[in-house]
Amino acid sequence: xxxxxxxAPRRLPAILMLLATLATAAAYLRATLALPHPExxxxxxxxxxxxxxxGGLLLCALLMVVDLWxxxxxxxxxxxxxxxxxxxxxxxMVAGITTWTGVYFFVFERVGFLLSTVVFLLGLMSxxxxxxxxxxxxxxxxxxxxxxxxxxxxxSVRLPQGILPF
Numbered sequence: 001x002x003x004x005x006x007x008a009p010r011r012l013p014a015i016l017m018l019l020a021t022l023a024t025a026a027a028y029l030r031a032t033l034a035l036p037h038p039e040x041x042x043x044x045x046x047x048x049x050x051x052x053x054x055g056g057l058l059l060c061a062l063l064m065v066v067d068l069w070x071x072x073x074x075x076x077x078x079x080x081x082x083x084x085x086x087x088x089x090x091x092x093m094v095a096g097i098t099t100w101t102g103v104y105f106f107v108f109e110r111v112g113f114l115l116s117t118v119v120f121l122l123g124l125m126s127x128x129x130x131x132x133x134x135x136x137x138x139x140x141x142x143x144x145x146x147x148x149x150x151x152x153x154x155x156s157v158r159l160p161q162g163i164l165p166f
Contacts, residue, residue: 117147
């Protein structure tokens, strides 16, 4: 599907996003590589997950470069023009999701991984998959339990216990 395009000067937002992504990836990777290496532990230690995140950010930046190169005729998709009408509903939804994620980060250590993650996912799914309460609950609980088993049993990662006794 071809979207209407704008002239080359409108590429600035995409280029700024690319630069911000590269800067974030570089800073995160630098901070990760500066983590101390425990002597009696896995050689990668606490670095493997942050390295994967940095790699994902670098991959996103590469895809942005490919996209900018592909649109080398000076045209970009209309979605990056920045002249779309203001949408209060979308703005409130983004603000609500951001707030909900902040609450999740705040209660994560206090309440624990299992309970906080089920409630967090259930809240998000109630917005994006409204009206399917049983499906949302089963999906949120199933994903959380699966992730908990993967982290604790397979990867030996300690997750916050919180208020639950296990």
